[in-house]
Amino acid sequence: MHSKSKPFNGSVRRRFLQNLLAIPAAVMLANASLPAYADSANSTGLAVTDKTVKVGILHSVTGTMAISETGSVQAEKLAIEQINAMGGVLGRKIEFIQEDGASDWPTFAEKSKKLLINDKVAAVFGCWTSASRKAVLPIFEQYNGMLYYPTFYEGLEQSPNVIYTGQEATQQILAGIDWVVKEKGAKSFFLLGSDYIWPRTSNKIARKHIDKLGLKVSGEEYYPLGHTQFNSVINKIKLKKPDVIFASVVGGSNVAFYKQLKAAGIDMTKEKPLVLTISVTEDEILGIGGENIEGAYASMKYFQSLTNDNNKNFVKAFKERWGKDIVIGDVTQAAYLGPWLWKAAVEKAGSFDIDKVRAASPGIELKTAPEGYVRVHENHHLWSKTRIGNAQADGQYKIVYETKDLIEPDPFPAGYK
Amino acid sequence: MFADYTMTELTSIFAMQGFAGLILFSVFVLMALGLAIIFGQMGVINMAHGEFMILGAYVTYLTSTLFAEYLPSIYGSYFFIAMIFAFIVTAALGALVEWAIIRHLYKRPLDTLLATWGLSLILQQLYRSVFGAREVGVTLPDWLMGSYALNDSIEIPINGLFVMGLTIVITVGVALMMQKSRLGKQTRAVVQNRPMAAAVGINTEKVDRMTFALGCGIAGIAGSAFTMIGSTGPTSGQLYIVDTFLVVVFGGASSLIGTVASAFTISQAQSTMEFFLSGSTAKVLTLLTVVGILMLRPQGLFSLKIRR
Numbered sequence: 001m002h003s004k005s006k007p008f009n010g011s012v013r014r015r016f017l018q019n020l021l022a023i024p025a026a027v028m029l030a031n032a033s034l035p036a037y038a039d040s041a042n043s044t045g046l047a048v049t050d051k052t053v054k055v056g057i058l059h060s061v062t063g064t065m066a067i068s069e070t071g072s073v074q075a076e077k078l079a080i081e082q083i084n085a086m087g088g089v090l091g092r093k094i095e096f097i098q099e100d101g102a103s104d105w106p107t108f109a110e111k112s113k114k115l116l117i118n119d120k121v122a123a124v125f126g127c128w129t130s131a132s133r134k135a136v137l138p139i140f141e142q143y144n145g146m147l148y149y150p151t152f153y154e155g156l157e158q159s160p161n162v163i164y165t166g167q168e169a170t171q172q173i174l175a176g177i178d179w180v181v182k183e184k185g186a187k188s189f190f191l192l193g194s195d196y197i198w199p200r201t202s203n204k205i206a207r208k209h210i211d212k213l214g215l216k217v218s219g220e221e222y223y224p225l226g227h228t229q230f231n232s233v234i235n236k237i238k239l240k241k242p243d244v245i246f247a248s249v250v251g252g253s254n255v256a257f258y259k260q261l262k263a264a265g266i267d268m269t270k271e272k273p274l275v276l277t278i279s280v281t282e283d284e285i286l287g288i289g290g291e292n293i294e295g296a297y298a299s300m301k302y303f304q305s306l307t308n309d310n311n312k313n314f315v316k317a318f319k320e321r322w323g324k325d326i327v328i329g330d331v332t333q334a335a336y337l338g339p340w341l342w343k344a345a346v347e348k349a350g351s352f353d354i355d356k357v358r359a360a361s362p363g364i365e366l367k368t369a370p371e372g373y374v375r376v377h378e379n380h381h382l383w384s385k386t387r388i389g390n391a392q393a394d395g396q397y398k399i400v401y402e403t404k405d406l407i408e409p410d411p412f413p414a415g416y417k
Numbered sequence: 418m419f420a421d422y423t424m425t426e427l428t429s430i431f432a433m434q435g436f437a438g439l440i441l442f443s444v445f446v447l448m449a450l451g452l453a454i455i456f457g458q459m460g461v462i463n464m465a466h467g468e469f470m471i472l473g474a475y476v477t478y479l480t481s482t483l484f485a486e487y488l489p490s491i492y493g494s495y496f497f498i499a500m501i502f503a504f505i506v507t508a509a510l511g512a513l514v515e516w517a518i519i520r521h522l523y524k525r526p527l528d529t530l531l532a533t534w535g536l537s538l539i540l541q542q543l544y545r546s547v548f549g550a551r552e553v554g555v556t557l558p559d560w561l562m563g564s565y566a567l568n569d570s571i572e573i574p575i576n577g578l579f580v581m582g583l584t585i586v587i588t589v590g591v592a593l594m595m596q597k598s599r600l601g602k603q604t605r606a607v608v609q610n611r612p613m614a615a616a617v618g619i620n621t622e623k624v625d626r627m628t629f630a631l632g633c634g635i636a637g638i639a640g641s642a643f644t645m646i647g648s649t650g651p652t653s654g655q656l657y658i659v660d661t662f663l664v665v666v667f668g669g670a671s672s673l674i675g676t677v678a679s680a681f682t683i684s685q686a687q688s689t690m691e692f693f694l695s696g697s698t699a700k701v702l703t704l705l706t707v708v709g710i711l712m713l714r715p716q717g718l719f720s721l722k723i724r725r
Contacts, residue, residue, distance in 0.1 A: 062542060064652040066550035195697045223696035226656040228647045229444065231437035231577070232691035239422065239430045252656050255552060255648030263574035263646070265564035287552025287648050291562075 044353040047120040053092040053352060055080070055339070056099065056115035058126030058136075063103025064251070069128045071283055072150050072335035073098070074322050076125045079339035082317065089343045090352070097121060105135035112136040116143040122352045123148060125338040128331070130154060130197055137162070144354050148338030151331050152278070152300070154201035155411040160358055163341060164381045166334040167301050168411045169202050172278050175386035175403050176299025177209050180244055180276055183401070188216040190242035190273070192233065192249060192257075195222035199248035202278060205413060206246055218242045223249070228256040234264045237273065247277040254284055258293045268391075269295030281329025282395060290395035302333040302371045303389045303397040314370035327395065333370050340366055341376065373406070381409030429570035438688040440577035443584035444646070445680035448657050449664040450591060451636035453676040456665055458608050458628055461519055462530040465537035466661055467654025469633045472510065472540070473503035473640030474649040475548060478555045485556070493558040496641075500583075503641035504634040511633025515626045523625070537654070544651040552650035561645060576645035583642055587635065592673055604628050667707050669717025678718050683707065 047054035057076050059069040080094045088094060097119050099111040108127065115121045116139065123146045127133040130153050140147050140161040147162045155168035180186045189210055193199025199222065207217050218240045221233055230253075237245060249257045261268070261275075268275050275296035282304050285293055304315060304327060314336065318328055341364055346352055349360035364376040375383040383406040389397025422430075452466045463469075480499035484492050514536065522529045561579060564572040595601035603624045606614040615621050640654075647653065660683075668679030683703060690699035711717070 061550070062545065064655070066545060067552055067650055067652075070550045221695050224700050227696065227700075228643075228656050229441050229688075231440055231574070232434065232688045233696060235430055235434050235437055236692055238433070239426070252552070252648040252650060252653050256646055259576075259646055260574065262562065263564060263576050265566065265572035265574070283551065285554075287554055287650060289554035289556060291556070 044122075044351065045120065046122045046352050046354075048092065048122060048352050051092060052095050053089060054095050054097060054119060054121050055342075056112075056119065056121040056124040056126065057096050058099050058101055058108065058111055058115060058124055059128060060101045060103040060132075061098075062100055065101075065103040065128055065132075067251070067287075068283065068331070069101075071329060071332035072126075072128060074326075075150075075318070075328075075332045075336035076339060078318060078321050079336050081321070083339055083343055089346050090350070094339070101126070101132055105131050108132040109135045109139055112139050112145070112147075113143070116140070116145040121145070122346075122354075123342045123357075125150075125335065125342075127151070133157075133162070146342070146354050146357060148342060150335035150338060152334070154198045155413070156201065158379050158381075158411050160380075161354075162380060163338070163361060163376065164409075164411075165337045165341065166331060167384060167386070168381055168409050169198075169205050170410045170413050171301070171381075171384060171386055171407045172299055173202055173206050174209055175407060176276055176278065176297075176388060177206060177213075177246075179299070179388050179401050180274065180297070181213060181215065184243070184271065184274055186215070186243040186274065188218045188240075188242045189244045189246050190218055190237055190240060191220040191246045192237075193222050194225050194227070194248065194250045194253055196225060199250070199279075202248050203246070208415065223253060225251060225253065227253050230257045230260045231264065234261055234266070238264075238266075242273050245273050245275045247275060248279045249277075250279050254280060255288050258288045258296075262292045267295065268293065271295065280391070281331065282327040282397065283329035283332070285391065285395045286327060290391070290393045293391045294393045296391045297400075298389045298391065298397060299386060300330040300389065301384045301386055302330045303387060303399055304328045305389070305396050305399060306371065306387075308370075308372055310368050310372065311370040337366060337369055337371075337374065337382075340368070341374075345376075375406065377409050379409060379411055381411055383408060425570065429568075432567075432571050433573070434688065434692055436573050436577065438685050439581060440574070441684040441688050442681050443577075443581040444643070445660065445664050445684050446588060446677055447580065447584045447639040447642060448636075448661045449668075449676050449680055450587060450673075451632040451634070451639065452661050453632075453665050453668070453673060454591070454635065455629055455632035457672065457676075458604055459523075459625060460526045461522075461629070462526065462533065463632070464530055464534040464658070465514075465540060465654075466636055467656070467658040468537045468540035468544075469507050469511065469636040469654075470640030470643065470657060471544065471649065471651070471654040472507050473500075473637030474555070474644045474653070475544065475553070476503040476506050476637065477641040477644050478548075478553050478649055481556055493560060496558060496561065500638050500641045503637040507637025507640075508630040508634030512626050512630040514633070515629040519629060520622065520625065541651045541654070548651070550651060552648050552653070555644040555649055557645060579645065580642055583638075587638065588673075588677065591635070595673065600624070600627055600631075663704075663707060667711065667717055669719040672717075672719040675717055675719030682718075 059073045060066050080096055084093050101108040115124055125148045127149050128151050133149055137159055145161060148165055149162050150165050152166040152172055191203040193203055203220055210217055277296055277298050280298055344364045345357045345361045349356035361376050362378045366374050377383055385403045385406055387399050388401040390400050392398055455461050455463045477499040480502055481495055484495040518532050522532060561576050564574050566572050603619050607621050607624050611621055664680045668675030687699055687703045690702055
């Protein structure tokens with residue numbers, strides 16, 4: 001008995017010792033910032049091992065912006081999963097660390113610091129509002145990180161540490177106005193927006209373009225964020241009788257505005273006046289209700305109803321992953337581009353090194369983009385087409401126009417500095 | 418500004434603008450009533466008022482979904498049932514909150530501000546977990562959509578008329594209840610002199626709970642009605658809270674008439690200025706006026722004179 005138990009005990013002890021030895025190794029594997037396992041791609045000081053590379057996802061999943069940012073998180077996770085299923089980036093699986101910006105700009109800054117300094121992520125996909133981007137920008141520039149920013153925004157920015165996967169204002173606005181002038185014979189415009197930087201800059205760009213075409217701006221109005229009573233401005237619009245209401249109202253105000261516009265007897269399907277919006281994606285229509293916005297036009301680069309094969313696959317995969325009732329808006333698609341653009345840049349550079357990825361980024365093409373085809377410009381924005389969609393009662397847009405060529409991003413249009 | 422328009426056009430615009438002001442007035446009264454009861458009668462600063470409203474909105478959303486699924490034949494009338502549900506659910510939650518949190522804080526009224534603010538954050542995240550972060554779209558029955566054309570050029574939003582009617586019914590109901598009913602009399606007695614009210618056999622704890630529940634229930638009805646004109650999302654309640662407090666404080670916290678008068682003043686000022694100036698400027702001027710008047714009359718427009 002005694003003699004028999006000895007080898008047994010010994011084997012247990014040996015196994016135990018082996019396990020003990022394995023622990024630090026496992027820790028080292030998990031804590032990839034340790035420089036112990038280094039080959040060329042792993043020596044960047046980033047969280048890269050032979051098997052994995054870490055990236056960050058930084059959006060608000062709590063607080064007021066969660067409404068908008070949820071779709072972006074879903075798109076980024078889907079892209080990462082798809083990339084991993086194809087074998088990852090440079091043979092490494094992507095692991096993401098998700099942080100919650102909580103709709104609070106200082107929190108965004110703090111979390112981005114955590115991602116860059118503690119987690120040493122190779123790229124961050126995140127931010128939604130310009131305010132959150134401005135809050136993290138100095139941190140990305142100081143610690144040399146790479147941010148893929150998905151939202152269409154006002155432009156007037158170009159950072160070596162940011163790739164802007166959404167459209168800047170001129171791409172979205174000029175094509176929209178040109179279309180409504182050419183196809184609908186619009187002569188006068190009423191510019192209406194929420195009161196913050198994006199609508200104000202957008203309307204400045206719109207007004208300048210309208211002036212250049214020799215047409216008339218019959219009114220320009222801003223309402224505080226979260227404003228819920230639009231009856232007075234609707235009366236004013238009725239009095240001024242513009243051909244086009246150019247709307248950049250956002251958030252909860254959006255819902256109130258379209259419901260009250262409809263209730264005030266303005267039938268948007270009659271196009272008198274025609275409503276052209278740059279802020280209502282399919283996501284927003286969920287809250288507004290398709291029947292309340294039917295007939296309005298939107299000018300954006302992506303609509304869920306695009307019929308190319310890339311988009312069909314994307315919509316199918318998105319619905320399989322996140323539920324069949326989900327809708328996909330412009331920003332969600334732009335967020336989906338982020339991981340793919342980063343993958344392409346890393347592979348072109350042959351390294352995860354931020355400086356090399358940055359140098360490799362301009363000229364990167366994505367032929368598999370749901371919106372069709374995009375290319376990264378020298379100025380870190382994307383060449384993209386702009387489409388006009390007509391809102392339907394079922395909450396989708398019917399695409400009525402698409403620009404022939406890719407539109408060059410122009411984040412610093414002359415005269416707006 | 419008006420040189421290019423004919424007299425008829427101007428008349429109809431001003432008529433519609435008058436209605437816009439009245440609708441805004443009704444909205445203000447409706448959202449402030451519940452808070453006026455809670456703040457005015459009990460001195461509790463209920464920062465979660467907006468979240469109670471949105472609970473009412475979510476109940477309306479659920480009711481509309483249920484009706485669309487199981488009772489499509491009487492879908493047109495779901496809105497009334499939804500409002501009753503909204504009242505019951507929010508009042509029940511109100512009673513629960515009073516029992517769990519508020520009653521421990523009556524001696525520290527300022528702390529109710531913190532407690533209810535925390536409650537509002539909890540409720541927001543709860544809505545987000547249950548209903549999702551995105552706004553939900555509440556479908557209205559057809560008869561509530563669109564506008565009523567008074568003549569060729571004057572169009573009145575039907576949902577605006579509905580809100581006006583609802584506001585009148587609820588305000589009159591609350592006023593009658595406070596003046597005539599047993600609960601109303603007891604409430605006023607407790608407000609004026611709690612120990613004395615207790616001494617004559619009024620169950621002050623029960624009165625407190627009923628009053629708080631009533632205030633929350635009315636908030637729920639307001640939220641239900643506002644699905645017609647605004648958004649229903651986890652944080653939508655925040656859109657109303659500032660205006661609500663503005664109306665109640667400006668009116669003089671403990672007076673129902675004050676709330677109505679203040680809602681009227683603020684809504685008329687705001688909608689008139691919005692028409693002639695831009696939206697943001699109008700808001701700034703409205704707030705400035707209110708601040709100015711409150712500096713001269715800190716107790717608000719109307720105040721109850723009682724011996725403390």
